[in-house]
Amino acid sequence: MGEAQVSLKHLFRVFTKPEHKDSKLAQIEQHLSDNIMDFLSQHVVTKKTSLEEIEKDFALPSVPESPEFVSEHAESLLTKLVAHSVNTYSPTFIGHMTSALPYFHLPLSKLLVGLNQNLVKIETSKAFTPLERQVLGMMHNLIFDEADAFYDQYLHSAKHALGAFCSGGTIANITALWVARNKLLGPQKGFSGVARAGLAAAYRHYNINNLGVICSKRGHYSLSKAVDALGLGREQLLTLPCPQQTLRPEDALAQGRRYQEEGNKVLAVVGIAGTTETGHVDPLDELADVAKELGCWFHVDAAWGGATLFSSTNRAKLHGISRADSVTIDAHKQMYVPMGAGMAIFRDPEDANAVRHHAQYILREGSKDLGATTLEGSRNGMAMMVYSTLHILGRRGYELIIDQNIEKAQAFAQMIDRHSEFMLTTTPTLSLLTYRICPQGVQEALQLAGEEEKIKLNQKLDRLVVGVQKAQREAGKSFVSRTRLEREELNGLAITVFRVVLANPLTTEQDLRNILAEQVDIAKGMRLYKELNKAARQIVQAAVQA
Amino acid sequence: MGEAQVSLKHLFRVFTKPEHKDSKLAQIEQHLSDNIMDFLSQHVVTKKTSLEEIEKDFALPSVPESPEFVSEHAESLLTKLVAHSVNTYSPTFIGHMTSALPYFHLPLSKLLVGLNQNLVKIETSKAFTPLERQVLGMMHNLIFDEADAFYDQYLHSAKHALGAFCSGGTIANITALWVARNKLLGPQKGFSGVARAGLAAAYRHYNINNLGVICSKRGHYSLSKAVDALGLGREQLLTLPCPQQTLRPEDALAQGRRYQEEGNKVLAVVGIAGTTETGHVDPLDELADVAKELGCWFHVDAAWGGATLFSSTNRAKLHGISRADSVTIDAHKQMYVPMGAGMAIFRDPEDANAVRHHAQYILREGSKDLGATTLEGSRNGMAMMVYSTLHILGRRGYELIIDQNIEKAQAFAQMIDRHSEFMLTTTPTLSLLTYRICPQGVQEALQLAGEEEKIKLNQKLDRLVVGVQKAQREAGKSFVSRTRLEREELNGLAITVFRVVLANPLTTEQDLRNILAEQVDIAKGMRLYKELNKAARQIVQAAVQA
Structure with missing residues (x-):
């Protein structure tokens, strides 16, 4: 590979x-600009590596000793990085x-x-500061009105802030709890x-054993x-079981009371608006009551689900969010902004x-430095991307997308429910759902099986799901x-399930049918699938004979 | 302003x-690509707003209710945001x-x-994960070899990490001290x-009052x-005075011993490699001894100065950094990567x-998830920008730039030192320096003045520096x-000084001469300047007469 010149003149250039x-880099850029889907499908390899x-x-x-020509580097980015990135x-x-x-977002x-x-x-952001403040204000308005x-x-x-813009939901959640703790x-x-x-x-001053x-x-x-x-x-993160996928207010209240009676203090109740795994929404309004009862902070992690507030039809699913003390929203999730845009709203x-x-030298008293x-x-300045998307899509544009995502998830749920090879494990509140491969015969056997047999069948199903998920990922057509x-x-007892997020506006119902068909194909090629069906038949036969 | 259509078809588009x-957005993009300096000088307004x-x-x-046309939005970005951003x-x-x-970086x-x-x-980054690990490894190698x-x-x-990539130096410093605390x-x-x-x-288990x-x-x-x-x-951040701009190892040791004798524990000694205000480098090797003596962690904040390690000539200025437990480096500073690339290296x-x-569902045991x-x-994936810059500039390219920055700072220091209207207040170790406006006559008066007069003169000088700095910023030609x-x-006693960072490879010595000339012009137009000179003359006369 050629070495670029090491000279000030070259560097200046x-x-x-x-x-x-x-040049190669300009070609890459042009291809991306003209047709990003084509660029990705041409350069991201689908075969397993x-x-x-x-x-x-x-x-x-x-560190490489000598400079590399930009075009040679661009070529190597394509073959080493882009080829093995995720589409x-x-x-x-x-x-x-x-x-x-x-x-x-590409030109932006x-x-x-x-x-x-x-x-x-x-000093180093000027108009970006009021812009970011406006974006935070818009989100505040959307939640708290x-x-x-x-x-x-x-x-x-200068003396107030409606929120904190940050790189993502994790920093947003930390920021919210940091504020709650300090307050x-x-x-x-x-x-x-x-x-x-x-x-x-x-803890000594306030006579607290622990803060939870x-x-x-x-x-x-x-x-x-x-x-x-x-x-x-981490022991003070009091995570309660949620067999229905949402936090039961009465459990939270009981836990909080018990905890506080032991000389501890509850810092915050956290309600989730769109869990990462199933997209469920906790009963926010009731949890606000619980927080009030316990005299603690109420934080809502709406990193995923916050954008639901754009939809007149679906925003009621987050009823009670306006009673939160703080809310986390990720713009890089359902607000369709590139990675790196989280917000904690107060x-x-x-x-x-x-x-x-x-x-x-900065952040001087009275300054508006963020x-x-x-x-x-x-x-x-990622806030600019949020600002632009808010303007270019508008609330009504977001509403259309959010509503469509949820409808698509419901349609997919129905498709799974009716399919003889699959079993829906959680229904979509928002645009997420989970399911597993579970042939009709196995579903019947599960009804008839004894405790021990049931556990064994489930373990086999777990392995089948893992096997199918991996094989599908490696085949590279879908994920x-x-x-x-x-x-x-x-x-x-926990079971392994497929998890699906229907957030891509380009996903069609035909895509979803194809994904299920591919999973069936993969499963049918696995010995485990045959074993499972055989075991199920034996259980059903035994039950019939009994 | 026109409303874009609210339809799925439009959104799909x-x-x-x-x-x-x-379109306007494409024009903006083209202009940026063709000539970014021209784009900025054409669109960023220089007059004070x-x-x-x-x-x-x-x-x-x-939140805007209806969608906006992309081109109209692009136009408004230009006039509202770009116009009032910082060049x-x-x-x-x-x-x-x-x-x-x-x-x-633009196409990248x-x-x-x-x-x-x-x-x-x-699952969502694939080759970017090994890439980021390699970048962290390169920085590790540069520091620890x-x-x-x-x-x-x-x-x-999968069981180790040579560092943590993050959005910036603040998160890097927090991460380093978090690791130190938990360890x-x-x-x-x-x-x-x-x-x-x-x-x-x-604290109870380890019998510690406080951690500092x-x-x-x-x-x-x-x-x-x-x-x-x-x-x-924050009271446990034990900040020691540093009249010479660097932490004196003997002070650090004495402070640490005193602190530990009082039933506390020193968590970390932090050495700075390139202070934000003056670019000084703490005596890292001696501070490593202090940390060893105190039995604590040694963190080096090299957010600014870390890139000095690329230079064979100047890397000795950071002697001792390889004895650190953790080091913070910001690639968006002297590694010439866009904003948002910090690293904590362990x-x-x-x-x-x-x-x-x-x-x-993620970060499973044994996975390599970052x-x-x-x-x-x-x-x-900001790590890609660091990766590309490391390859395209190479160590020798970085070396040239770093050396040039330091030489330019030294040349500017000399220029200030010889100038009758200015006084150098800190000399450049790296590419930062500070100075103040202080006419020759005032410099003489400061030598002769009594304590009270000296304080008064300095207060006037402070106000002059603030006035000139603001006026120059508002004039918009330089900052x-x-x-x-x-x-x-x-x-x-603290004095107010100008602070200069010579990191832009495009800055010439002529630019620097012009900046000084502009400051003199501004100062000479201020009543304070005349008052100051008059006060100085009176002090000198009084001294001569005495």
């Missing part, structure tokens, strides 16, 4: 002159929460990088507050990161002050993910 | 068809740490968004460890965020396990920032 329009194989291309641990645009990749994006991404603002402070006078007062107030254990006479004095001193967070077992792993990082400890504009920081109340410091869910009818 | 090549004025364009708090590309904007970027940003990978897990066998073993190990207060017989049991329980972090007063504000968020409390590949998290050991969850620095000769 790299900073000031675009690549020639016939093991991770170990891919790693060989990324094995050198030392998130594909309508048949319905196993995760990333989807095709509107086209305008270039504008974003061309401007390269740093949103930590106004305060009067105009409220936004007139707070939207651009609960705030300064009092004789105590400088947890932010200054630390957690151990705060209540959520269902479907709570996102970020909550566990949050209680670890914030010093509460009902009370004063709350963010619980984590306010100042410094000599870094004063965010966990992150230097950050990029569904999998997870494990506890089942009430199995005394809480 | 937004997801599948690029804008027409004559107050923030309040800009806020008027971002005042509506509600970070400009060679005369030398007041912050963002600079012109290599051209190839499009590829990044087109692929839209999520690096939390392999382990043998090949080391990288063969750890680079792609120090780890599980022992009868104690499940701080990650599980929480900080208060850990030692750094100089020049420590970045992110350290204060870190000790707050991690539950140590010397010991086991250390990241102190914060390892697992979940049912989200298992990062603070963030869903994240974008230097300002900060406050304590001065030993003033018994620790």
Whole structure:
């Protein structure tokens, strides 16, 4: 491979002159611009390549000594990286929460990088600061719907923040609980507050053994990161079983009371609006009552489901969200913005002050620098992508997409339910559902089987699901993910299920039919499938004979 | 303004068809691609617009109801946002740490968004995971220079991580101290460890009053965020005065001993490699000794200065960095990558396990999912930008730029030193320096003045610096920032100074001469300048007469 020249003149060129329009990089760009689907289907290889194989291309641990020509590098990006990336645009990749994006993000991404603002402070972001504040305000409005006078007062107030923009839902959840912690254990006479004095001193001052967070077992792993990082400890994440996939308010209340009677304090009840695994929505309104009863913070993790609020038809599914103290929404999920756009929204504009920081040279007192109340410091201008998508789709555009996603999930659920080889395991509240491969005969056998036989059948089914999921992924045409869910009818035993997210507007019902057909084909080619059917027949026969 | 159609058909189009090549958005893109400097100088307005004025364009708090045409939106982005953004590309904007970027980032940003990978897990990132691991390995190698066998073993190990890629230096610093905290207060017989049991329980088990972090007063504000968020409390950030701009090892040791004698434990000594305000480098090797002596973690915040390691000539300035337990480097600073690329690098590949998290559906035990050991969850593929820049510039390319930055800073320092209107306040170790406007006569008067007069003169100088800095910023042709620095000769009193970062390869010495000339012009037009000179003359005359 040729070496580029190491000279200031050459470097100056790299900073000031675009690549020639016939160069490889320019060709890549043009192809992406003209037809992204074609670009991806041409360059992302579908045949299975093991991770170990891919790693060989990324094995050198030392910084390359000499410069590489941009075009040669572009070529190697195509063969090493793009070829082995995931085609998130594909309508048949319905196993995760990333989807095709509107086209305008491609040119906008270039504008974003061309401007390269740093949103930590106004000095390096200027109009991006009011823009980001407006975006946070719009989301606040969508959730809490305060009067105009409220936004007139707070939207651009140096002393307030309606939320914190961040890289994703995990940081948003951590930020929300950080604010809640600092507010609960705030300064009092004789105590400088947890932010200054630390957690151990705060527990002593407030006479608390432990501070806990209540959520269902479907709570996102970020909550566990949050209680670890914030010093509460992962044992204080009180995750309650949820055989119906949602947190039962009476369980949360009982748990909270028991916990507080033991000398602890509940920091927050977390309701989920769209669980990562099944898309269920906790009973938010009732959980708000529970939080009120326990005298604690109410956080709603709407990273996935928050966008449902755009839909007049479906927003009632999140009833009670306006009673939250804080809400997490990921714009890079159902708001169709590229990866890296999370938000924590605070009902009370004063709350963010619980984590306010100042410094000599930036974030000065009275400044509107965003870094004063965010966990992150230097950050990029992703808020622009959210801003643009909000304008270009509008609430009504989002509504159409969200409604369509949910309808598509319902149609798919029906398709599965009617299919003799499959069994629906959770129905879609939003656009997620889970199911498993479970031939009609096995379904009958499960009704008739004894406890032990039932467990054995389920274990076989689990292995079948894992096998089919892996084989389908490796075949490369389509992708569904999998997870494990506890089942009430199995005394809480967990089963392995396919997990599907119907967020890609390009996915058609025909795609879904094809995915099921491929799964049946794969299953029928597996010995396990035959064994399973045989075992099921034996159980049915035994039952008939008995 | 026209309303775009609200129909599924229209929306489908937004997801599948690029804008027409004559559209406004395509024009913007073309202009950026052809000549970014021209684009910015044409669209970013240089005349002063107050923030309040800009806020008027971002005042509506509600989500727009109807879709907007992409081209109309693009037009409004230009006038509302781009017009009032900061021209970070400009060679005369030398007041912050963002600079012109290599051209190839523009097309690459499009590829990044087109692929839209999520690096939390392999399922949604595939080759991006080994790529990111390789980038972290390269940085590890640059700092710690382990043998090949080391990288063969750890680079792609599912049970290890050489670092954590994140959105920026703040998250990197928090991650490093989180790892340090969890490791120090780890599980022992009868104690499940701080990650599980929480900080208060850990203090009880380990019999610790408080956990502290030692750094100089020049420590970045992110350290204060870190000790707050991690539950140590901001009072436990033990910031030591540093009249010479660097942390004195003997002070750090004395402070650490005193602190530990009081029943506390030092979590970490933090050395800075390139302070945000003056670019100084703490004596890292000696601080490593201090940390060893205190039995604590040694973290180096090399967010700015880390890239100095690319230079054979200048890397000795960071001597001792290879003894760190963890190092923060921001690729979006002197590695010329767009905003949003921070890294925490760990010397010991086991250390990241102190914060390892697992979940049912992702980050499964044994997987190589990156989200298992990062603070963030869903994240974008910024590592690709770092990877590409490392390859396209190469170590020797970086070396040229870094050396040139430092030489330019030295040349500017000399220029200031020889100029009768200015006074250099800190000399450049790396590519930062500070100075103030201080006419020759005032410099003489400062030598002769009594204590009280000296303070008064300095206050006037402070106001002059603030006035000139603001006026220059508002004039829009160039930008230097300002900060406050304590001065030993003033018994620790702080003075206001100009702060300059010479990181833009396009900045010429002529640009620097012009910036000084503009500052002199502005100053000479201010009444304060005349007052100051008059006061100085009176002091000199009084001294002569005495």
